[in-house]
Amino acid sequence: MPQLAIAKEFLAEYAKLEKPVQRAVQEAIGKFAEHTHAGLHLEKLRRAEDSRIRTIRIDRFWRGVVLAPESGEAGGVYCLLRVLPHDEAIAYATSRLFTVNQVLGVLEIRDAAQLESMKGTLQLAADSTPARLFDHVKDSEFRSLGVDDQVLPIVRLLTREAHLDALQHMLPALQYDVLVALASGMSAEATWAELSKNLVDAAKPETVEPTDLSAAIERTPDQIAFVDGPDELAKMLRPPFALWRIFLHPTQRRIAYHEPYGGAVMVTGGAGTGKTVTALHRAAHLARQYDDGAPILMTTFSRPLSAELGRQLDQLIEDRGARDRIEVLTTDQLATGVLRERLGHQPQVIERADLIGLANARRPDGYSGEFLVDEWEHVLLAQDITDLESYLAARRRGRGAALHPSKKPAVWTAIEELRTRLSSLNQRSFLQVADEAAKILHADGRFLYRHIIIDEAQDLHPAQWRLLRAAAPVGKDDLFLVADPHQRIWQHRVSMSKIGVDIVGRTQRLTVSYRTTQEILTWAVRVLGLAPAEELDGWPDSLDGYESPMHGRRPIVRRFPGWTQECDAAAAQVRAWLADGVEPGAIAVTARVNRKAGDVADRLHAAGIETESPAASGNRVRVGSMHSLKGLEFQCVAVVGVHEGLVPHPRALVAEEIDKPAHLESMQRERCVLYVACTRARDRLYVSYSGTPSPFLPR
Numbered sequence: 120m121p122q123l124a125i126a127k128e129f130l131a132e133y134a135k136l137e138k139p140v141q142r143a144v145q146e147a148i149g150k151f152a153e154h155t156h157a158g159l160h161l162e163k164l165r166r167a168e169d170s171r172i173r174t175i176r177i178d179r180f181w182r183g184v185v186l187a188p189e190s191g192e193a194g195g196v197y198c199l200l201r202v203l204p205h206d207e208a209i210a211y212a213t214s215r216l217f218t219v220n221q222v223l224g225v226l227e228i229r230d231a232a233q234l235e236s237m238k239g240t241l242q243l244a245a246d247s248t249p250a251r252l253f254d255h256v257k258d259s260e261f262r263s264l265g266v267d268d269q270v271l272p273i274v275r276l277l278t279r280e281a282h283l284d285a286l287q288h289m290l291p292a293l294q295y296d297v298l299v300a301l302a303s304g305m306s307a308e309a310t311w312a313e314l315s316k317n318l319v320d321a322a323k324p325e326t327v328e329p330t331d332l333s334a335a336i337e338r339t340p341d342q343i344a345f346v347d348g349p350d351e352l353a354k355m356l357r358p359p360f361a362l363w364r365i366f367l368h369p370t371q372r373r374i375a376y377h378e379p380y381g382g383a384v385m386v387t388g389g390a391g392t393g394k395t396v397t398a399l400h401r402a403a404h405l406a407r408q409y410d411d412g413a414p415i416l417m418t419t420f421s422r423p424l425s426a427e428l429g430r431q432l433d434q435l436i437e438d439r440g441a442r443d444r445i446e447v448l449t450t451d452q453l454a455t456g457v458l459r460e461r462l463g464h465q466p467q468v469i470e471r472a473d474l475i476g477l478a479n480a481r482r483p484d485g486y487s488g489e490f491l492v493d494e495w496e497h498v499l500l501a502q503d504i505t506d507l508e509s510y511l512a513a514r515r516r517g518r519g520a521a522l523h524p525s526k527k528p529a530v531w532t533a534i535e536e537l538r539t540r541l542s543s544l545n546q547r548s549f550l551q552v553a554d555e556a557a558k559i560l561h562a563d564g565r566f567l568y569r570h571i572i573i574d575e576a577q578d579l580h581p582a583q584w585r586l587l588r589a590a591a592p593v594g595k596d597d598l599f600l601v602a603d604p605h606q607r608i609w610q611h612r613v614s615m616s617k618i619g620v621d622i623v624g625r626t627q628r629l630t631v632s633y634r635t636t637q638e639i640l641t642w643a644v645r646v647l648g649l650a651p652a653e654e655l656d657g658w659p660d661s662l663d664g665y666e667s668p669m670h671g672r673r674p675i676v677r678r679f680p681g682w683t684q685e686c687d688a689a690a691a692q693v694r695a696w697l698a699d700g701v702e703p704g705a706i707a708v709t710a711r712v713n714r715k716a717g718d719v720a721d722r723l724h725a726a727g728i729e730t731e732s733p734a735a736s737g738n739r740v741r742v743g744s745m746h747s748l749k750g751l752e753f754q755c756v757a758v759v760g761v762h763e764g765l766v767p768h769p770r771a772l773v774a775e776e777i778d779k780p781a782h783l784e785s786m787q788r789e790r791c792v793l794y795v796a797c798t799r800a801r802d803r804l805y806v807s808y809s810g811t812p813s814p815f816l817p818r
């Protein structure tokens with residue numbers, strides 16, 4: 120029985136076609152999936168580098184390119200490679216060679232015709248230069264890293280890195296990566312360590328069968344995927360064309376489809392490396408694997424994001440039964456649900472601003488309402504302190520605001536009074552609800568879920584961690600956490616071991632950005648400065664190897680004499696993006712505080728352009744604070760007001776003279792806030808400031 124596979128480029132090209140052409144593709148390709156290809160006209164090309172290559176007519180202008188089994192071969196894989204205008208399709212089909220790498224086992228594509236034609240030019244350059252680029256690398260090292268017999272003689276001719284760059288689109292992708300690593304001076308061992316991250320099994324396969332395309336496709340999940348019959352194909356060809364659903368980076372696949380983990384797993388990675396995508400696939404995998412009805416929770420921090428996770432799971436999981444086993448809730452929804460069940464009614468939750476107002480109404484001299492609320496949340500609730508004695512003994516690490524031990528009893532009394540007032544109003548804060556819910560579950564010894572998948576875990580408060588820990592028993596596949604310590608934008612500290620989350624030996628890292636171009640990424644990483652990411656109970660904190668295969672324009676950074684001009688220019692930039700055909704909903708304008716972003720929104724409204732908040736779901740330009748952009752992404756992002764006095768925001772900083780380490784931490788957090796904002800951009804990033812630039816802006 121023949122198998123059908125589809126290449127990522129095919130789907131990406133198909134998504135961009137006009138509707139009538141898409142229909143013609145569906146018709147032509149649909150017949151494949153029904154295995155009636157025998158009746159279709161698959162055109163064999165004379166002079167093709169690969170004898171298995173065929174083309175298929177879509178209409179007068181478009182052709183599909185197909186890799187077909189050798190004639191006479193029973194079964195075999197039919198792979199849809201590209202859909203291109205006629206001449207391009209023929210040029211592609213005649214020049215490409217498909218091979219199975221004999222060391223790595225992956226399926227490789229190379230422009231064999233062009234590679235051969237480069238030999239003469241490279242030979243000329245080599246003849247006039249005594250030293251070669253790879254004199255320091257032995258043939259055996261090249262071979263052990265998968266560089267093959269066609270590539271090796273060409274590599275030996277290289278004299279300059281620029282020549283290697285010129286070969287990028289002709290060489291098989293992984294072999295090119297190996298050469299770049301070796302050219303940069305990395306040892307063969309270090310190169311292997313990097314290379315193995317791109318392999319499904321992170322180890323060389325024991326045997327590789329050169330004609331076994333099926334096995335090779337299994338090892339190349341980021342480029343080619345099997346299609347499970349006509350229905351599956353029809354689904355893939357229906358919008359939205361969710362590439363993330365079908366093609367996973369080998370590391371993403373390895374993590375998401377791993378056999379049961381012995382306990383909690385932590386996956387970290389820079390912005391846009393597909394942490395959420397990996398978490399979604401893990402959720403789907405668990406729901407399919409554990410079909411004994413064990414409930415699964417997938418959680419994140421905001422309602423719009425959890426709604427989006429729910430929609431993505433709907434796309435990912437066909438089987439209704441499996442999908443229904445996964446509940447998607449914010450951590451706050453989980454907490455209020457537990458408390459509602461206990462109280463018999465919905466608990467009333469007070470917003471932070473109102474809580475501070477209440478605290479302000481009655482407070483000891485010298486302490487603001489904000490101070491009292493922060494002390495309650497970041498010291499008492501964080502450390503689960505319930506009596507004065509423990510408070511007197513407690514460390515206030517990271518709090519910043521000074522508090523002489525002799526003043527603690529007065530602060531304790533003020534917080535107690537605040538709690539009593541809240542209780543008399545029958546209200547609770549969000550974190551109080553999380554704390555109570557954790558205690559209820561703990562006392563009952565009742566587990567609501569067997570598996571919990573947590574997105575954006577870097578900003579959870581310890582009370583929320585306690586709740587999540589109490590909601591699932593310690594065991595196989597209990598917690599799957601994804602986090603980016605570089606995106607910590609709230610002041611919560613947590614000791615994972617105290618909470619009972621043991622991730623030792625089970626941390627994984629993603630490094631390839633699927634969102635942002637290398638140009639935006641390089642610039643944004645510099646915003647973080649040189650200090651390592653704040654340590655999180657031993658969580659990995661490095662962005663080593665974080666990179667993007669996509670390229671685009673460098674971020675634009677503009678200076679203005681004043682705020683008025685800066686706002687006018689940002690509004691003009693948005694109008695220019697719209698004029699370029701960018702959808703309004705794919706544009707975001709952001710500033711450190713909402714009010715400043717609102718000034719730009721006013722300009723846009725005056726020009727007849729409507730706006731909405733970042734989490735909204737309409738198709739208007741999104742405008743909001745940097746914090747409100749967390750977890751989202753846009754084609755174009757304008758970050759305004761990145762000047763001294765606003766970034767870092769003075770009110771978010773702990774004074775240096777009060778607590779130096781806490782001051783440094785708060786500075787780093789402010790860097791993270793700017794980093795989060797900038798890494799929301801897929802293609803275009805525009806940054807502006809008035810007067811003196813923020814010290815965080817790369818020079």
Ligand SMILES: Nc1ncnc2c1ncn2[C@@H]1O[C@H](COP(=O)(O)OP(=O)(O)OP(=O)(O)O)[C@@H](O)[C@H]1O
Nearest residue numbers: 362363366367368390391392393394395396633750
């Ligand atoms: N394997 C993949 N194939 C195609 N697209 C992908 C893949 N993995 C991730 N993406 C896309 O890259 C973008 C970023 O992915 P995702 O949101 O999962 O990253 P993240 O690491 O959670 O980002 P952040 O931490 O910045 O919120 C999304 O548009 C997602 O669909």
